Amino acid sequence: MAEILVLAELNPTGDGVRKTTLEALTAARALGEVSAVVIGAPGVAAGVRDRLAEYGAATVYVAESPEVDEYLVAPKAEVLAQLVGEKSPAAVVIPSSPEGREIAARVALKTGSGFLTDVTEITPDGTATQLAFAGQVIVHSKVNVGTPIYTLRGNSVAPEPAPAAGTEQQVAVSISDAAKQARVVDRVVEQKSSRPELTEAAIVVSGGRGVASAENFSVIEGLADSLGAAVGASRAAVDSGFYPHSFQVGQTGKTVSPQLYVAVGISGAIQHRAGMQTSKNIVAINKDPEAPIFELADFGVVGDLNVVVPQATEQITARKA
Amino acid sequence: MNIVVLVKQVPDSGTQRSLDPSDNTVARAGADNVVNEIDEYAIEEALTVKEAQGGEVTVLTVGPASATDAIRKALSMGADKAVHVVDDAIHGSCAIQTSAILAAALQQMEYDLILTGATSTDGQVAVMPALLAERLGLPQLSGAQKLTVEGSTVKVNRQTDGGYWALEAPLPAIVSTWDTINEPRYPSFKGIMAAKKKPVETKSLADLGIDPSTVGLGSATSSVVDFAGRPPKGEGIKVTDEGDGAQKLVDYLASQKIV
Ligand SMILES: Cc1cc2nc3c(=O)[nH]c(=O)nc-3n(C[C@H](O)[C@H](O)[C@H](O)COP(=O)(O)OP(=O)(O)OC[C@H]3O[C@@H](n4cnc5c(N)ncnc54)[C@H](O)[C@@H]3O)c2cc1C
Ligand SMILES: Nc1ncnc2c1ncn2[C@@H]1O[C@H](COP(=O)(O)O)[C@@H](O)[C@H]1O
Numbered sequence: 001m002a003e004i005l006v007l008a009e010l011n012p013t014g015d016g017v018r019k020t021t022l023e024a025l026t027a028a029r030a031l032g033e034v035s036a037v038v039i040g041a042p043g044v045a046a047g048v049r050d051r052l053a054e055y056g057a058a059t060v061y062v063a064e065s066p067e068v069d070e071y072l073v074a075p076k077a078e079v080l081a082q083l084v085g086e087k088s089p090a091a092v093v094i095p096s097s098p099e100g101r102e103i104a105a106r107v108a109l110k111t112g113s114g115f116l117t118d119v120t121e122i123t124p125d126g127t128a129t130q131l132a133f134a135g136q137v138i139v140h141s142k143v144n145v146g147t148p149i150y151t152l153r154g155n156s157v158a159p160e161p162a163p164a165a166g167t168e169q170q171v172a173v174s175i176s177d178a179a180k181q182a183r184v185v186d187r188v189v190e191q192k193s194s195r196p197e198l199t200e201a202a203i204v205v206s207g208g209r210g211v212a213s214a215e216n217f218s219v220i221e222g223l224a225d226s227l228g229a230a231v232g233a234s235r236a237a238v239d240s241g242f243y244p245h246s247f248q249v250g251q252t253g254k255t256v257s258p259q260l261y262v263a264v265g266i267s268g269a270i271q272h273r274a275g276m277q278t279s280k281n282i283v284a285i286n287k288d289p290e291a292p293i294f295e296l297a298d299f300g301v302v303g304d305l306n307v308v309v310p311q312a313t314e315q316i317t318a319r320k321a
Numbered sequence: 322m323n324i325v326v327l328v329k330q331v332p333d334s335g336t337q338r339s340l341d342p343s344d345n346t347v348a349r350a351g352a353d354n355v356v357n358e359i360d361e362y363a364i365e366e367a368l369t370v371k372e373a374q375g376g377e378v379t380v381l382t383v384g385p386a387s388a389t390d391a392i393r394k395a396l397s398m399g400a401d402k403a404v405h406v407v408d409d410a411i412h413g414s415c416a417i418q419t420s421a422i423l424a425a426a427l428q429q430m431e432y433d434l435i436l437t438g439a440t441s442t443d444g445q446v447a448v449m450p451a452l453l454a455e456r457l458g459l460p461q462l463s464g465a466q467k468l469t470v471e472g473s474t475v476k477v478n479r480q481t482d483g484g485y486w487a488l489e490a491p492l493p494a495i496v497s498t499w500d501t502i503n504e505p506r507y508p509s510f511k512g513i514m515a516a517k518k519k520p521v522e523t524k525s526l527a528d529l530g531i532d533p534s535t536v537g538l539g540s541a542t543s544s545v546v547d548f549a550g551r552p553p554k555g556e557g558i559k560v561t562d563e564g565d566g567a568q569k570l571v572d573y574l575a576s577q578k579i580v
Contacts, residue, residue: 012482072479072488073451073461098447098464105448106455109417114542117446127546133338133443139548144541181460182494186487188478197482203579227580245501246483251334251442252359252500260579270335281577282557283570294559299573303562311567316580319571 002032002090005061007080007103008052009095010040012187017048019200020095022159024152025055028093029162030124035059036166037083039076041069045168053166055159060166065173067180073099074179077106083171084111084147091126096151104149113146120156120278134251134274154199155257155278191244198230198247203260206232206249206276207242210265210286210305214242219309220264226316232256232276234266250275265305268293285309322376322470324367325430326400327423327437327449329357330384330391334442344538345545346413347443349385356391359438361398361505362498366468367436368399369503374470377401379430383411383422389521396516397508403521404430410526413538416444420452422536425529427457434475435495439464450497460490463497 006028009018021036028034036057038045045062052060061083068075080103084092092107094100101117108115119128119141126148130139143149198204205227207220217231224231233243235250249256251271261279266272268284268291276282277296284297285305294300301308332338332352341348367378380395380403382388392403406426414422427435440447454461460475466485467478475494478485480501508516526533534540560569574580 072463072486074454077455101446101448102451102461102463105416105446105451108542109420109452109455114415114417116543117448131551132340132445132548134334136337136551137339137548138551139340140546141543142546143543146542178458182462182488182490184486185489187481187484188487189484191483193483199482245480251445252440260574260577270337274334281579283573285566285570289559289561294557296554296557297559298554298557299570300557300559301562301566301570302559303566308562308566308570312570315567315571316574319575319580 003087004028004032004034005083005087005089005092006034006036006057007092007094007100008036008038008048009097009100010044010048015047017051018095019159020097020152020154022055023154023157024093024095025052025057026159027122027152027157029056030122031091031126033058035061037061037063037080039063039068039079041066049166049168053164054161056162056164057166058164060168061171062168063171063173065175067175068173070184071180072182072184073102073106074182075175077103077110078175078179079171079173081107081110089147092147092149093122094149094151096153100151104151108146108149111146113149114143115149116141116143117151118153119150120153122150131278134270135277153255191246195224196228196230198232198254199256201230202258203227203229204232204249204256204258205229205262205264206234206266207237207264208234208266209236209240211237211242217242219306222313223262223309226313226320234272263293264309266293267291268296322370322374322433323431324370324376324378324434324436325381325427325432326363326367326378326395327435328360328364328380328382328391328395329441330354330382330388331357331441331443334358338443339550340545340548344413345548346538349387354387354390356394357438357441359440359442359498359500362500362502363436363438364395364398364400365503365505366498370434370470379404381423381426381430382406383419383426392521393516394508396519397513398506399512402519404524405521406524406529408526408533410533410537413541414536415541415543416446416448416452417542418536420449420456422529422531423449424453424456425531426524427453429529433492434470435459437495437497439497439499450495454495460494462488462490462494465496465498466501468496468498468502
């Protein structure tokens with residue numbers, strides 16, 4: 001059976017792999033036998049091997065070296081390209097983070113391959129589905145040369161366990177000087193939230209310009225907490241200083257695809273939709289009955305968010321008690 | 322300090338866009354074509370560095386003849402001159418092919434710093450800086466929310482989930498910018514008038530020494546097989562709050578087994 005390489009994306013906190021990795025393993029299984037690739041600082045593989053095996057990795061290639069984390073992207077691309085050269089896999093699947101895309105592009109160039117970013121599905125013949133233009137157009141694409149390299153968009157595939165051997169195989173790492181130029185001198189975490197991670201949350205409650213102030217975002221946070229949800233924001237809310245940029249949903253923010261997306265005081269511009277329109281269930285609360293967000297909503301309330309949201313929060317909290 | 326800013330013309334991201342059914346490439350005819358919005362932040366950053374350090378800002382575009390509009394916009398913001406690579410054989414090129422053209426053009430230019438947007442709003446691939454860094458052997462400092470140049474060192478804060486990574490590299494280097502990095506200026510009337518006289522050099526594939534058969538739709542490394550508009554969502558439920566909006570909302574969530 002053809003071998004498919006899946007690059008594991010590790011949690012920035014160092015404890016385990018991200019959900020996107022389990023999604024990539026699941027999607028890759030449609031193409032052949034899956035091998036996971038762990039590239040990171042010495043010792044990282046030990047903590048993730050079992051999880052990779054549980055989700056279908058027959059082999060776990062371990063490439064550990066302090067240098068891969070010391071420089072941006074280029075070393076990881078070099079290691080992965082070397083492995084592609086040695087193993088001649090039928091395809092490579094990488095979670096679609098900014099780093100994941102950049103690695104995909106560089107590996108494609110190094111190996112004379114084509115790549116497709118942000119795919120939502122890969123069929124056994126290698127055809128991939130992509131959502132173009134803020135999700136307005138569904139596209140089927142294929143790679144014409146080399147080893148097809150895909151980056152898989154988060155939340156497109158539900159992770160399913162499929163226990164496999166997870167046999168560890170060490171990979172010798174030697175990084176060229178060319179790849180050691182952009183040094184990572186510090187990693188700074190500014191917001192630590194007790195809420196679920198925005199891109200991984202099952203429920204997201206987002207506020208827009210209609211929330212009207214930073215203080216009033218407590219209304220959004222209240223509803224989010226009653227639902228165990230992550231908080232998001234529109235660009236207008238971010239630009240107005242109501243909420244930090246790292247919570248922005250949309251074209252220049254995060255892409256989310258939760259079970260439930262609640263848009264509060266958000267008009268529904270195309271660039272906002274780009275980040276949320278594949279959500280399973282969309283609820284909108286807006287005082288303007290003509291707001292375009294209602295075209296997308298499974299359930300819409302025309303009303304003042306300052307009235308509706310606190311009432312809904314109270315009722316949900318009461319139901320859960 | 323020689324700074325090159327990469328600027329792409331794209332259909333306005335706030336409008337309905339599609340692919341051209343004749344060859345499955347981005348439909349530009351009839352679209353409202355504008356400067357890729359995030360590239361304006363790269364232009365602004367280039368002008369800021371130039372104002373602090375002196376030097377020259379050159380705009381580089383690979384695109385159809387109509388892309389001169391995007392070039393003029395960048396020049397009217399304050400860039401000094403431009404290079405426009407235009408050749409019919411480029412139509413339908415994939416990111417890898419476009420990166421070969423941009424890299425060849427860059428090799429004929431002088432640069433200490435190359436600035437690009439973090440992502441184009443049509444293809445949304447967000448890989449061009451990585452591809453160019455790979456081709457030109459330059460340090461890649463992508464996704465900047467902050468940029469400083471100190472002597473021959475460039476420092477960038479790369480935006481990440483909930484924070485940033487501080488990056489550092491020697492010049493020459495390639496940096497891509499997010500829309501958090503600055504507030505792009507509007508072209509002044511004077512700037513618009515001045516832009517009309519600024520030099521725009523046009524180059525063909527032959528000028529770059531690129532064999533036309535290696536680029537374009539026919540030899541793209543990936544291609545679109547087919548496409549379709551996203552089916553419109555079925556009509557949702559819409560209620561007007563008359564004191565019971567929250568109740569109806571919670572009932573709906575309960576019906577969906579969410580609460
Ligand atoms: C290149 C580019 C990239 C972009 N990227 C993004 C992106 O990533 N994410 C993003 O969100 N946007 C993005 N935008 C911006 C986008 O075009 C919109 O400007 C933005 O989404 C609007 O945010 P909003 O809906 O919060 O504000 P508005 O459009 O101002 O809408 C506010 C809404 O709140 C409602 N409202 C006001 N008061 C109340 C109240 N008391 N109760 C209930 N409702 C109320 C109003 O009726 C209105 O519908 C981008 C734009 C460009 C050009
Ligand atoms: N054809 C092009 N001409 C000039 N610059 C480009 C072109 N394509 C991409 N770029 C630059 O690369 C950045 C990232 O684009 P992309 O990788 O296509 O998302 C853009 O913001 C531009 O600065």
